[in-house]
Amino acid sequence: MTIHAYPVLSAATVREKLLARNEIALIDVREEDPYAQEHPLWASNFPLSRLELQAWRRIPRRDTTIVVYGEDELEDLAPRAAQILSGLGYTRVFILEGGLEGWRAAGGEIFRDVNVPSKSFGEWVEHHKDTPSLSAEEVKKRLESDTDTIVLDARRFDEYQTMNIPGSISVPGAELVLRARALAPNPSTPIIVNCAGRTRSIIGTQSLVNAGLPNPIAALRNGTIGWTLAGYELETGANRKFPDNIDRQALELAQADARRVADAAGVRHITIDSLPQLQEKGRTTYLIDVRTPEEYKNGHLAGFINVPGGQLVQETDHTAPVRGARIVLADLDGVRANMSASWLAQMGWETFVIEPADPEDFTVKGETSNPAPEPGKTQEISASQLQEILNADENENYLIFDFTTSVNYLKRHIPGARFALRSHIGRLVAAQPADKKFIFTCGSSQLARFAANDAQAHTSSPIFVLNGGTQAWIDAGLPLEHGPSHLASPAIDRYRRPYEGTDAPASAMQAYLDWEFGLVEQLNRDGTHFFNVL
Structure with missing residues (x-):
């Protein structure tokens, strides 16, 4: 069929x-x-x-x-x-x-x-390991009465800056086992781990527990959502980050702990020389450097992309959409890759870590590349030419479609430009009068070129692409509009997470928590997960 x-x-x-x-x-x-x-x-x-x-x-x-x-x-x-x-x-x-x-x-x-595989896995971990947690009320009371208690925020730094528990420190998930001893050298210092909701709080807390840190450790139950629902204020714009330097004794302890956890989870270790044999024909192998973007940019292994370990565990469906593939991780400290790999292995992935990691092999500079085909030839106009068109009497004969993300469109766009989804372009151009001419743009013009080639099958009208995209318009200092002024397509390209930002309704936050609580039951009904926690 x-x-x-x-x-x-x-x-x-x-x-x-x-x-x-x-x-x-x-x-x-x-x-x-x-x-x-x-x-x-x-x-x-x-x-x-x-x-x-x-x-x-x-x-x-x-x-x-x-x-x-x-x-x-x-x-x-x-x-x-x-x-x-x-x-x-x-x-x-x-x-x-x-x-x-x-x-x-x-x-x-x-x-x-x-990111449901990761979120449901977090619930599975808490369900089976009884991961320690404290309510917002309990954490607030401790912070007010015990000045030694520290709160470590396991999200990305940009998420932390959006809103955070007052006084907390940004320590993204994969950094926790590597950095926690430096932040809480006294073994009696309580450590609270939080995220916006539940998953990274649970995984971060259980990481420290699995690694055997002696401190009292607990997750902030329900993260910043729980804090907000309890009626407490969040801090915004904070810039407290983990220290870069780690003393040798703390590093060696973290390395031993991480290797022990990885071994228990069934993670295998390979040398960089044996990697070609692992990448056998007929198997997908993801090569991932789990360090920070700054470290990766300064030097990484050839062929490895950068996904910091905490986000990798949080977003496995995005980074590794081929279920059943192999995943190979690398770092230069022997902690972050092993801890991240331990979680991937527990999620059912065949997981490897490069060991030993030789700094001399980390020679490739720059950010992760994103291979993509060429979109094909298009007619182009410059920002100055577009400005002349918009200022001319016949500007009504032109329609500007902007294929950037709706988030970027709302922030700023060319006056009169209409937000459009590329998947809708056929119906959008076909619905316009025959005398209309089209100008396509996006942030860089890359997506606009693909859209222009799509549209040619649906109209005989001229289609021009703004050379350099909206960024070229901005760089030229030309005027901008803001907000949802012209939505030719609905803004469905972005799902509004109930746990992001500070203005989500309380009902949406609670509904999200209720949904997370039900994930273990859904996993049992689905039966395809292969989760197996230590």
Whole structure:
């Protein structure tokens, strides 16, 4: 059975592959918000709008089994996505039979939110390990009565700066075992670990417990959400970070602890010379440097991308969407890779750590590259030419479509530009009068070029791409608009997390917590997780 010349796989077959632990990438090509509303546990979000920009990095092996689904409000996006993936060189592309409804009809479990494998794993860990935690009221009382108590925020630094527990210190998840002894050298000093919700609080706390730190350790139950629901104020704009220097004794203790935990979890250790043999034909192998972006930029192993360990454990579905793949981690301290690997192994991943890590091998400079195909030739105009058009009498003959993220569009955009999703471009241009001319932009113009090539199939009108994108307009000092002034597409490319920012309704925060509490029961019903905690 085929759909638009692409073979289909049934929900039952996909489930069989997950249970057999075969390599498979189940991808949802809708935008992030509809994806977050409902999807299978192991479905990863690959919005059709940005598929070419993500596929090669996130699914590195071209003969990976890829199963696609995704119906938006007007069409089934899966055939278009399958065509793009085939054009990118993927040779085993299937469409999920019946799409999401087919999965549901076959009895497949449906999950909400984003990063669900990691979040459900966090709940699984707390359920099985009884991870120690304290309520916001208890933590507040301790902070007021015990000046030795420290609060370590396990999120990314930018999240910490948005809002944090007053007085807390930013120590992203993978840094905790490496840095905690320096921050709390007295073994009687209580350590509280928090995030915005639950997952990174639980994993961070259990990391310190597993590593055997002697301090009293507990998670702030429900994170900044719990703090806010208790009626307490959060701090904003803080810049307290972990110290860079670690004394030799503390480092050696952390190394021994991390290696012990990794060994117990079944993590294997390999030399850099044996890596080519591990990357055998027919297996996907993700190579990940789990240090900070600054360390990675200053020198890393060839072929390794950068995902700090705490975020890797938090966002496995984004970084490693091929379930059943191998994951190889690297650092230069013997702590962060081992601790991160211990969690991945407990989540069911075949996990390795490079050991020993020789600084002389970390020679590649710069940030993680993002391989993507060339979008094809387009007609271009400069920012000054666009300004002349907007100032001319015939400016009403032109329509500007902006394909940046809705978050960026709301912050700033060219006056009159309409926010558009690339996946909607066919219907958007086809709906316009024949005499209209189009100008496409985005932050850099990369996505706008892909959109321009898509649009040519739906209109005979001229289409121009702003050279350098909206950033070129900004660099020229030209005027900007702000806010949702012209939304040609709904802003569904971004799911608003109930735990981000400081203005989420209390009801949404509580609903999110209630959802997390129910994840263990959902995992039991789904049965494809292979979680196995120490």
